[in-house]
Amino acid sequence: MKPILPHKRNITPEQAVKVLAKNGIVADEKEAKIILDFLYILAKLTVNQYFNDT
Known part of the structure; x- marks a missing residue:
C-alpha cells in the first residue's frame, strides 16, 4: 500500500x-x-468530512 499522507507521523x-x-x-x-x-x-477522511459538512 502506497502512503497517501505525508510521512509526518507521531506513532511508529x-x-x-x-x-x-x-x-x-x-x-x-x-x-x-x-x-x-x-x-x-x-x-x-473523518476530519475532512466534518469540516466540509459544517
Missing part, C-alpha cells in the same frame, strides 16, 4: 505493535504499518 510501527499487543492483537511491524496507514487515512 514499533509503538503500534506494543499498543496492539497490550490489547491482545498480535501483529508484526509490517502489519502495524499497514494498520497505521489505514488509521491515518481514516482520520484524515
